[in-house]
Amino acid sequence: MTELNYDHTHLCITINTEQPPHDEDFELWANLFLHNDEITINDFSKGADRHQLNFSYQQNNFTLNFEHYSESIWIDAQGIEAEHLLAALTFYLS
Numbered sequence: 001m002t003e004l005n006y007d008h009t010h011l012c013i014t015i016n017t018e019q020p021p022h023d024e025d026f027e028l029w030a031n032l033f034l035h036n037d038e039i040t041i042n043d044f045s046k047g048a049d050r051h052q053l054n055f056s057y058q059q060n061n062f063t064l065n066f067e068h069y070s071e072s073i074w075i076d077a078q079g080i081e082a083e084h085l086l087a088a089l090t091f092y093l094s
Contacts, residue, residue: 002033006090011083013090015073023068026051030064038092054078057089 002017021029027044030053034041042054042061053064060082066073077083 004090004094006087008087011077011086013075013086013093015075017073020071020073021066023051026066026068027053030066033093034064036092057092058085060085062089 002015005014005016007014015033027046030044030051031041034053034055038057040056042056044053045051049067049069051066051068055062055064061078062075062082063078064073064075075086075089077086
């Protein structure tokens with residue numbers, strides 16, 4: 001089960017899952033998690049401890065982040081207009 005929470009204070013969506021993806025599986029997990037009609041996957045970057053998948057929703061850009069040491073997963077907005085869509089994106093992905 002995956003739980004999404006909109007964090008109004010930090011302007012992000014936190015994602016809690018019973019089985020977080022393994023480091024090497026995050027790109028596949030992220031593509032499956034975001035597979036929706038209104039979402040466009042833009043690009044993926046893999047770092048030593050954080051991986052990021054950039055995507056668009058309602059013509060605004062967001063980043064799905066995964067920090068594998070803490071197994072933290074969250075989405076943040078890229079710009080003020082995108083910040084205003086975080087609550088709607090939370091609902092859409094739920």
